[in-house]
Amino acid sequence: MITAYERMITxxxxxxxxxxxxxxxxxxxxLVAVALGVAALIAVMxxxxxxxxxxFDRILGLNGHAxxxxxxxxxxxxxxVLADAKxxxxxxxAVPMIEQPLMGSYGGRVEGVVVRGLRLDDLRANATIASNITGGSLNAMRVGAGTVAIGARLAEQLGVRVGEQISLINPAGQSTPFGTVPRIVAYTVAAVFEVGVYDYDKAFIIMPLEDAQTLMRLDDAVGMIEVVTDDPDQVGRILDPxxxxxxxxxxxxxxxxxNSALFSAxxxxxxxxxxxLSIIIVVAVFNILSSLIMLVRAKTRDIAILRTMGASRAxxxxxxxMVGTSIGAAGVAAGLVLGFGLLQFRQGIVDGVSRLTGTDIWDPSVRYLTLLPAKTDPMEVLGIVLLTLALSLLATLYPAWKAASTDPVTVLRYE
Structure with a gap:
């Protein structure tokens, strides 16, 4: 039990x-070091x-669980197969689809693309695409009308806009006495989407399933069926039959x-x-230890007087x-404020640093995602706080023991 005079001395x-x-x-x-360590851990994690x-959401939103x-x-x-899966x-x-890498051309520019064919109802029900339309509308797409939706990055690279036509080149064209003639078909861009994954936004072209069957010369066949389950972690067990x-x-x-290699990494x-990053907190804790040792040495005479007045070792x-843990607790509080502040303004900070340095520190072509994401786990934050407070408490034990071991007779002998 902590008494009033102990709080006063603290x-x-x-x-x-x-x-x-x-x-x-x-x-x-x-205190500053603890705050920086806590803020860095919270922000980075x-x-x-x-x-x-x-x-995970973007990839599975476009590709399903299997x-x-x-x-x-x-x-x-x-x-x-579709009925068996459902x-x-x-x-x-379960959604039937066609997916094939082809070439896309506009205004003399040529880019490698991935053409995906979906039934229009399935396409409009796909929240990952339907909720990220940046130009045009999915409602403008019609079977047999020669309309497609393309990724925003691909539209930028080709310089194509909504309403203009893009040519798709299928190398598996018609055979002639002079060799295979590639199949080239023009399609009107009805919509532009940006799902936030760079590799998809710079390559994907989506069209009605029936048009894709005609382009790929698949007749009534499809290339694959996309399956979504109620538990992604149990997808193997669910689909084993x-x-x-x-x-x-x-x-x-x-x-x-x-995607095992990516998510494992x-x-x-x-x-x-x-x-x-926990090393930052460990270094800060050693600073608390050092400051308490110096404080004990500076307060040796005061400690001896308190002992003669009846203060117990405990x-x-x-x-x-309490002195050491108060420093740690104050650092934790400041770190929480700083960490959540960094998360709140993370994109502005990234953009500002990019402008100051003249380099794109969040290049979507390298980072996969267009914007810097963040998702705070409350249990993880609680773990960081408890870890910091526990280390701060451990750092106080040796100086506190040294203070309690002070012999007032030896200290005050010549006073």
Whole structure:
């Protein structure tokens, strides 16, 4: 139980006395270091959580949790496969599609593109695309009307706008005595979308499924079926009956197999960053230790007098423990404010640094995502706070023990 006089002594020791300015400076540096460490951990971990969550949502929003792909890029009896997939417990939707890498051309510019064919109802129901239209409208797309939706980055690279025509070049064209003549078809851009994943925004062209079948010369076949489940982490178990049924007919690839290297790398990087940034807090804790040791040496005479007045060893230990943990707690509070402030203005900070340095420090072509994301995990923040307070408490134990071990007879012998 902490008594009133112990709290009073703690408050007095937190303020600098005569000739104790240097000790106060070291304590202030400790507080700032704790704040910077906590802020850095919160900001970095939140950004990495946001990066993983955003990348996960965007990738799975476009590709689903798994795809059933026919051998040779053709799935002939797809209505039956579609029905079998929808009948599985845990499957929330199954969508037929065609996906093929081709070439896109406009105004003499040529870019590699990925053409995806979807039924119009499925396309308009896809929130990842439908909620990120930056130009035109998906309602303008019609089967047989020669209309497509393209990614915003691709539109920039080609210089094409809504209402203009883009040519798609299919190398698998018509055979002639002089060789294969590529199939070139012009389509009108009806909509432009920006989902926020650079690789998709710079390459994807989406058209009605029937038009894609005509362009790819697939007749009534499709290339794959996209499957979405109610639990992405259990997608393998959910689709296992379908894998067995389609053995030798089609291949079932889930998101874990397709993106395992990417998400595993993110987990490793997040873990490494946490422990590397924790070193800042450890250094700050050593500063608290140093300042308390100097404070104990400066207050040796005061400690001896308190002991002669009846203060117990436990009381003195509590005083110095409270001094150290108060510095740590103040640093944690300042770190929380600074960390959440950095997260609130993260994009403005990134843009400002980019303008000052003249370099794009958040290049979407390297970072995958267009904007810097963030997602704060309350339990993670609580863990950072508890870790910092625990380290601050540990740093106070040795100086507090030294203060409690002071022999008043030896100190006051010549007073």
């Amino acid at each position: 408050r007095r020791y937190l303020l600098p006395g005569k000739g104790e300015g240097f000790i106060f400076l070291v304590a202030g540096i400790s 939140s950004v990495m959580n946001g990066f993983r969550a955003e990348l 795809v059933v792909q026919g051998y040779g890029g053709r799935l002939e009896d797809w209505p039956q 009948a599985l417990p845990g499957v929330t939707s 379908l894998k067995q049924k389609l053995a030798g007919i089609a291949v079932v690839n889930d998101w874990q197999a397709s 993110l987990v490793v990087e997040q873990t490494v960053m946490f422990w590397v 009381a003195l230990m509590r005083v110095f423990v």
